[in-house]
Amino acid sequence: MTPRAIFPNKFLPYLLLAPQLAITAIFFYWPASQALYQSMLREDPFGLSTQFVGLANFRHVLNDPNYLHSFQVTIVFSVATALLAMVPALFLAVMADKVVRGRGIYRTLLIWPYAIAPAIAGMLWLFLFNPSIGSIAVMLRSLGVYWDPLLNGPQAVILVVAAAAWKQISYNFLFFVAGLQAIPKSLVEAAAIDGAGETKRFWTIIFPLLAPTTFFLLVINTVYAFFDTFGIIHAVTGGGPGKATETLVYKVYNDGFVNLLLGESAAQSVILMVIVVALTAVQFRYVERRVHYG
Amino acid sequence: MATVDLKNIRKIYPGGFEAVKKVNLAIRDGALCVLVGPSGCGKSTLLRMIAGLESITEGEIAIDGRMVNELGPAERDIAMVFQNYALYPHMSVYDNMAYGLRNRRMPKPEIDKRVREVAATLELDHLLTRRPRELSGGQRQRVAMGRAIVRNPKLFLFDEPLSNLDAKLRGQMRVEIKNLQRSLGVTSVYVTHDQLEAMTLADVLVVMNAGNVEQIGAPLDIYEKPATLFVASFIGAPPMNLLPLRHGEGRAALADGTEIGGSGLSLSGEATTLGIRPENLFLVTNNDEIGGNAIFEIVIRAIEPVGAESFIYGDVGKTRLVVRVAGKTAMEPGAKIHVGAKVADLHVFDDAGIRI
Amino acid sequence: MIDNRPSRRIIAHATLLVGVFIVAFPIYYTFVASTHSLQTILRPPLPLIPGDRFLENYATALFGGIGQIGGVSVGRLLWNSTVVAVLIAVGKILISIISAYAVVFFRFPLRMTFFWLIFITLMLPVEVRILPTYKVMVDFGLIDTYAGLTLPLMASATATLLFRQFFMTIPGELLEAARVDGAGPWRFFWDILLPLSKTNIAALFVIQFIYGWTQYLWPLLVTNRNDMGTIVIALRKMISFADADTQWHLVMVTCILAILPPILVVVFMQRWFVRGLVETEK
Numbered sequence: 001m002t003p004r005a006i007f008p009n010k011f012l013p014y015l016l017l018a019p020q021l022a023i024t025a026i027f028f029y030w031p032a033s034q035a036l037y038q039s040m041l042r043e044d045p046f047g048l049s050t051q052f053v054g055l056a057n058f059r060h061v062l063n064d065p066n067y068l069h070s071f072q073v074t075i076v077f078s079v080a081t082a083l084l085a086m087v088p089a090l091f092l093a094v095m096a097d098k099v100v101r102g103r104g105i106y107r108t109l110l111i112w113p114y115a116i117a118p119a120i121a122g123m124l125w126l127f128l129f130n131p132s133i134g135s136i137a138v139m140l141r142s143l144g145v146y147w148d149p150l151l152n153g154p155q156a157v158i159l160v161v162a163a164a165a166w167k168q169i170s171y172n173f174l175f176f177v178a179g180l181q182a183i184p185k186s187l188v189e190a191a192a193i194d195g196a197g198e199t200k201r202f203w204t205i206i207f208p209l210l211a212p213t214t215f216f217l218l219v220i221n222t223v224y225a226f227f228d229t230f231g232i233i234h235a236v237t238g239g240g241p242g243k244a245t246e247t248l249v250y251k252v253y254n255d256g257f258v259n260l261l262l263g264e265s266a267a268q269s270v271i272l273m274v275i276v277v278a279l280t281a282v283q284f285r286y287v288e289r290r291v292h293y294g
Numbered sequence: 295m296a297t298v299d300l301k302n303i304r305k306i307y308p309g310g311f312e313a314v315k316k317v318n319l320a321i322r323d324g325a326l327c328v329l330v331g332p333s334g335c336g337k338s339t340l341l342r343m344i345a346g347l348e349s350i351t352e353g354e355i356a357i358d359g360r361m362v363n364e365l366g367p368a369e370r371d372i373a374m375v376f377q378n379y380a381l382y383p384h385m386s387v388y389d390n391m392a393y394g395l396r397n398r399r400m401p402k403p404e405i406d407k408r409v410r411e412v413a414a415t416l417e418l419d420h421l422l423t424r425r426p427r428e429l430s431g432g433q434r435q436r437v438a439m440g441r442a443i444v445r446n447p448k449l450f451l452f453d454e455p456l457s458n459l460d461a462k463l464r465g466q467m468r469v470e471i472k473n474l475q476r477s478l479g480v481t482s483v484y485v486t487h488d489q490l491e492a493m494t495l496a497d498v499l500v501v502m503n504a505g506n507v508e509q510i511g512a513p514l515d516i517y518e519k520p521a522t523l524f525v526a527s528f529i530g531a532p533p534m535n536l537l538p539l540r541h542g543e544g545r546a547a548l549a550d551g552t553e554i555g556g557s558g559l560s561l562s563g564e565a566t567t568l569g570i571r572p573e574n575l576f577l578v579t580n581n582d583e584i585g586g587n588a589i590f591e592i593v594i595r596a597i598e599p600v601g602a603e604s605f606i607y608g609d610v611g612k613t614r615l616v617v618r619v620a621g622k623t624a625m626e627p628g629a630k631i632h633v634g635a636k637v638a639d640l641h642v643f644d645d646a647g648i649r650i
Numbered sequence: 651m652i653d654n655r656p657s658r659r660i661i662a663h664a665t666l667l668v669g670v671f672i673v674a675f676p677i678y679y680t681f682v683a684s685t686h687s688l689q690t691i692l693r694p695p696l697p698l699i700p701g702d703r704f705l706e707n708y709a710t711a712l713f714g715g716i717g718q719i720g721g722v723s724v725g726r727l728l729w730n731s732t733v734v735a736v737l738i739a740v741g742k743i744l745i746s747i748i749s750a751y752a753v754v755f756f757r758f759p760l761r762m763t764f765f766w767l768i769f770i771t772l773m774l775p776v777e778v779r780i781l782p783t784y785k786v787m788v789d790f791g792l793i794d795t796y797a798g799l800t801l802p803l804m805a806s807a808t809a810t811l812l813f814r815q816f817f818m819t820i821p822g823e824l825l826e827a828a829r830v831d832g833a834g835p836w837r838f839f840w841d842i843l844l845p846l847s848k849t850n851i852a853a854l855f856v857i858q859f860i861y862g863w864t865q866y867l868w869p870l871l872v873t874n875r876n877d878m879g880t881i882v883i884a885l886r887k888m889i890s891f892a893d894a895d896t897q898w899h900l901v902m903v904t905c906i907l908a909i910l911p912p913i914l915v916v917v918f919m920q921r922w923f924v925r926g927l928v929e930t931e932k
Contacts, residue, residue, distance in 0.1 A: 005347065005822030006757050007835045008366075016752035017764055019745040020810065027802035028771050031782035038782065092669040095662040102663075107924075108917060109670045112677060115912035117864035117882045120905060123889060124676040127683065133898065135679070135695035169673060174924055198658075227777045231866030235886045249777050253867065256781040265781055272778040280770075347826050368832035380823035384845040393841070394831035441831075 032273065038266035057267035066243065067251065067268070074247040077161060078225035084165035085221055086172050086214070093176030094202065107177070114170040118163075119231030125163035126236045149237070153244030156237045160245050163236065164229045172217050179213030180206070219279060226275075248272055296358035296371075296448040296481050297323050298344065303353035305339050305505075313339040315505040316353070321483065321498060326475050328484045330492035331502035332528070338453060340502070341485045345451050346370050358448055368397070373442035374451040378458065379434045381426040387413075387437050388422040391444045412444040415474075432463045439471070443478065450475070450482040456491065468494060489529050493517065501525045523647035526569045532605065534641065535575075535615045537568045546588070552611030555589035555632075561642060565650055569641035572605065572618040578632040587634040590615065594629050608633075677909070684708070684902035691898040703899065711903040724904055727881040731863055732911065734880055737800040738862035739855050742809050747847065750813035751839060755825065765814075771807045777867055784871050794878045799869055803862065809854055812926075816850050817843070853926020856919045863912045881908040 042053045061067050096106055113121065128136045131148040140147040149155040183206060191205045207214075230249050233239060239246040239254060246254070252272065256265030298321040305314040314336040321327045329337040342348040344355055346367035355362055362370050373394075381390050388409055395405045413419045416436045426434055435455065442450055455471070456464045472495055475482050486492050492499055493513045501508045501516065501524070509521040520526035526534045538549035539561065546554040546561050548568075561568075570588075578589055592608035592615055599622055606617040606625065617633050625631065642650045679698075683691055686701035711724050752758075753765050783802055792798030820843070828838045869880045876884070885908055888901050916923055 005825045006755055007825070007829075007838075008349070009756060009835055010758060012835055013752035013756035013758045013761070016748040016756075020749040020768060020805075021764060023745065023801060023805040024768060024771055026786060027783055027805045028779070029767075031779040031786055034782035034785065035779050088669065088672075092666060095665045095669075098658065098662040099666065100659075106666045106670065108920060110673055111916060111920070111924075112913050113673055115860050115864075115916040116677075116909050117866060117912075119864075119866045119882050119886055120909055121676075123885065123905065124680050126889075127902075128676060128679060133692055133694050138694040166673070166676070169669075171927075174927060178924075230777060231864075231882070234866065234870070235889075249867075252778070253780065257784075257871065262781065269778050269781065276778060342826075345826075345830060347829065367826070367829045372830065374827070374830045376823040376827060378821055378823050380821065380827035382824065382827075382842055384842075393828075393833075397832035397837065441827075445831075 035266045035269040035273070038262060039270045040263075041266075042263045053263070057263045058271070061264055061267045061271070066246075069243060070246050070248055070251045073157075073243070073245065074226065077157065077164075077229070077245070077247055078222050080157075080161045081164045081168070081225040081229070082218060082221040084161060085168035086217055089169045089172030090176050090210075090214075092169075093173050093180055094206070096173075096177055097180045107174075110173050111170045113167045114174075116167060117231060118167055118228050119235040121167040122160070122163045122232035122236040125159060125166070129159055151241050153241055156241055156244050160229070160232055160236055163232050164225060167232075168221060168224055172221070175213055175217055176210070179210050183209050219282060223276070223279060226272075297321060297356075298327075298449065298481060298483065299354075299356040299359075300340075300344075301354045301356075303340065303343065303355065304351045305336070305343060305348065306351045313505055314343070317502075317505075317507050319500060319507065319510065321481060324479045324481055325497040326472070326482045326484060326495060327498040327500060328486060328492045328496035329500045329502055330486055330489055330496075330528075331508075333487055334504075335502040336505040337485045337487075337500075337502050341451055341453055341483055344449075344483060345372055345374055371448045372451055373445045373447040373449075374453065375438045375442050375455040377454040379426075379438040379455075381434060381437055381441075383426055386423050386425060387418060387429070387440075390426070390437055391441045394441065394445050408444050408446075409440075412440045416440045416443075431459050432467065435459060435467060439474070443474070448481065450480050452482065452484040452486075454486055455484075457486070457488070464491070471495065490531065493529070501528060503528070519649065520569075520641060521649050523567060523569075523643045526641055526643070526649075530571060532572055532616050532618075534569045534571050535613075537570070537610070537613050537615070539565055539568055548611050548613060550611040550613070552590075552613075555591070562650060564644040565642045566645050567643040567647075569643065570615075570635045570639065572616040574635045574639040575615075575617040575633045576635070577617075577619060578634045586637055588637060588640060589632055589634045591630060591632055592617075594625055594627050594631060596627055597623060597625065599623070606631075680902055680905050684899065684906050686899060688897060688899045691902070707899050707903050711900045711907070722876045722879070722884065724881070724907060726877060727879060727884045728907060728911070730878060731880040731882070731908070733796055734799050734865070734869070735859045735862035735912075737796060738803050738865075739858035741800060741804045742806065742858050743851055743854055745804060746809035747813050747844075747851070750810050750817055751843065753810075754814055754817040755835070755838075768807045768810055771805055780867065780871060787872055792872070794873055794875045796878075798872045799878070799880075800862070803865065803868060809858070812850060812854060813847070816847060820846065849922060850926065852919065853922040856915055856923040857926055859915055860912050 039057050040052060040054055041050045042057065043050045092110065096103055099106065116124075126134070126149075128134050129147070129149060131137050131141075131150065137147050146152075147155065149159040187205055187209070188201060191201045196204060226247070227249055229247070230253065233245050233247060233250050234253075237245045239250050248268065249272065252265055252268045255261045255268065298319075300317055300319040303314055303317040303319075304312065306312045317336075317340060319327075329340060331337050339348060343350050344357075346362065346365060346369075350363050357370060357372070367374075382393065385393065391409045391412065392405050395408065400408075409422075410419065413422055416439060418433070418436055418440055421429065421433060421437075426437065429437065435458075438455065452471075456467050459467060468491060471484075484495060486495075496513045498510065499513045499516050500510050503524045509516055509525045516525060517529055520529060520534075523536070527536060540547045540549050540551065548554065554568075578587075590610045592606075592610045594606055594608045595614075596607040598605040598607070603621065604619050604623045606619060606623065608615050608617065608631070615633075644650055679696070682698065682700050683696055684707055685704040686696065687703050690696065690701060749768065753761060787793055787798050787802070790798075792801070824842065825838060828842055833841060863880075864882065865880070866882055869883050870886075873879050873883065876887075879887075881904065885901070885904055888904065889896060
């Protein structure tokens with residue numbers, strides 16, 4: 001009935017909010033609106049004249065086979081990374097949940113990669129797998145596998161996905177462990193008394209109850225694969241070979257800073273923003289549901 | 295030491311909800327005034343307005359003759375004990391008690407002296423270095439009291455301070471609060487929804503309902519002469535039996551037509567409800583006792599023996615009635631008995647719920 | 651424990667050990683490489699055990715006299731990364747804790763509007779607005795400055811949301827008790843809110859420190875001068891697989907030096923970090 005206890009000051013709260021609002025306005029809203037504005041302009045390569053072209057940039061971008069290809073790459077890349085990062089993490093978390101002694105040590109040993117920059121993760125993997133001095137590449141070659149991720153597109157994708165997923169396993173592991181701990185032991189025990197075997201218990205009790213965590217991680221991993229992996233791609237393949245690993249974010253960067261196609265890069269930024277806003281909305285609905293159902 | 299005067303106090307929340315409607319109240323110096331009522335009746339809002347934690351929509355509040363409407367809580371020279379104690383979880387008991395004094399820039403030795411004195415009276419001296427989470431419920435309650443006392447304010451405010459304690463501890467603390475308040479002589483306003491707590495603590499009892507003050511008075515006066523139907527039903531446990539009366543002239547009868555026996559009962563035409571406390575009803579065994587009494591024939595439905603007394607639940611006509619009798623009783627459910635009450639013990643209310 | 655058969659436990663331990671191996675191997679192997687000579691590295695496969703050049707390689711990388719990466723010492727790069735990570739972490743915590751304080755403990759016109767303005771930034775990473783943000787940097791003359799490296803990354807709602815969530819669990823009576831005790835908004839903030847937020851602040855510090863340390867795209871864009879680069883960026887510039895002159899043993903040492911500080915922070919502040927992470931993302 002009574003509203004939350006508060007201080008009666010009228011001016012102070014604005015002062016407290018000012019820094020964050022200023023930073024948000026200058027580095028977020030202003031650039032975002034600029035991106036929107038620029039996405040409707042076409043600039044000649046020398047920056048001498050600009051002209052308003054409406055949605056032409058969007059039309060151009062969405063009809064550009066390179067962009068659609070990049071879209072495809074991003075989706076394959078995201079799905080593969082999310083799966084490869086989540087499935088082993090869940091498996092490890094389930095195993096860690098069974099272990100009585102040493103759980104803390106396993107956790108410590110498994111969380112390292114979280115602290116590693118994606119770009120460095122990429123370099124570590126490239127060091128192992130690059131055709132000239134990579135030890136594993138050399139072994140593969142001695143086994144008769146033709147291996148060169150710097151020339152072979154699919155192999156480049158595999159390498160980048162592996163590095164991206166490797167780095168993300170620790171994050172997912174932590175959340176799955178927390179999710180598993182939140183499942184009441186009595187439920188699992190009840191299922192055991194009801195005669196459900198271990199595998200059955202996992203699929204009928206644990207996995208469904210873990211669904212909120214899994215869904216949450218799916219969104220987070222998708223966003224991660226979209227954005228944070230820029231460093232891996234830039235450091236490992238540079239979007240190549242060909243355009244095999246050119247994701248949407250990489251293309252925004254490449255078109256904007258390397259090819260200087262400002263209008264098109266801006267249009268791509270806007271499309272990315274829309275995608276992220278959609279993901280945020282999905283995430284938000286999920287958060288809301290979680291509030292309702294505890 | 296102070297008087298508290300509330301004049302035409304109203305509180306309307308931004309949403310339009312009127313929590314307190316034109317309340318007038320004068321509390322004399324040194325009195326323990328208890329605001330009692332069901333949840334949502336506005337008693338806590340009123341207390342928080344006195345504290346300065348809630349703005350006043352209309353009216354004036356004066357403490358010790360000084361208008362305090364515009365003063366912040368810290369400037370009103372009050373101390374408050376909260377329902378959940380509101381102890382600072384990261385501070386020791388000592389720091390919790392000293393915090394308010396430090397904010398008032400009292401010299402350190404003086405703070406130390408006061409905290410230790412108060413801690414000694416409350417038997418908290420051995421707990422001074424503990425954190426609130428290391429204390430039992432009763433100890434936390436004491437610290438909250440100590441934090442208020444140490445400030446030596448003009449006015450104590452208590453917001454349901456005992457509602458988080460178990461029944462036994464609540465009884466003990468009640469006595470302790472009463473004694474402390476007496477010995478310190480500080481004017482106090484105490485909010486509770488527990489009528490027993492209200493009755494035992496109050497010098498002045500204020501019964502509130504739906505934002506209105508229903509009655510102000512000494513606890514026993516209110517008990518004996520409830521001014522309204524609401525007060526009659528709220529004060530007393532088990533609550534007063536309320537029997538709807540038949541409208542119109544003639545012999546006194548209940549709404550369902552059941553006649554009221556006995557003699558000496560004459561009701562005015564406005565009377566619509568008859569109230570009888572369970573303890574005012576007695577078993578009628580012979581005809582001698584009919585004179586000056588109202589008599590009801592009831593059918594026993596259930597009996598609750600609680601040791602020193604028993605409660606007989608029965609129906610008079612279609613209305614449920616509770617009778618309190620001393621000791622045990624050999625009666626059985628289904629039996630018909632007669633119960634009576636002295637006419638002087640009857641409470642009669644009109645259509646608007648006002649005592650006649 | 652329903653199923654306590656030793657075989658199950660052995661399987662679980664074995665699986666976890668395989669997991670640890672996969673997770674740790676690339677890091678371990680990098681460390682191994684950092685202790686071998688350039689010649690050994692160039693003749694793969696590399697041995698699985700550390701070599702004898704540990705001291706030599708690390709001394710060369712750290713105190714080699716001539717700067718290793720575009721004329722900038724590793725020490726300077728580590729310093730840059732530390733400054734950037736600490737500034738981002740501290741800045742973010744500072745601005746978010748006070749804005750969350752305003753949103754939770756005050757009522758004022760446009761409160762929810764402001765909250766939403768901040769909330770919307772939650773999931774829009776700097777990557778989607780790089781070009782215009784870069785322009786803002788140029789206009790403000792913030793290229794090659796610590797401010798340029800950190801300020802745009804402080805505009806994120808995560809920390810504000812975390813603090814807001816935490817503040818809402820603080821009972822209102824605590825604030826009222828403080829007001830009765832004569833504490834104003836600032837005093838309440840310092841004496842009560844800040845001490846109560848200690849754990850949250852620590853957790854957030856770890857998470858944001860890692861976030862700052864591992865930034866890539868933004869530092870890449872906003873620094874031109876090598877001496878303002880972070881170690882992650884510099885490392886990228888060191889590596890060239892086509893170039894036969896790449897000093898691989900030193901690259902590996904730099905790699906280890908670049909991942910060591912955040913790993914130490916995570917491992918040593920594990921308790922707070924894990925709690926904070928799981929709570930932040932709720």
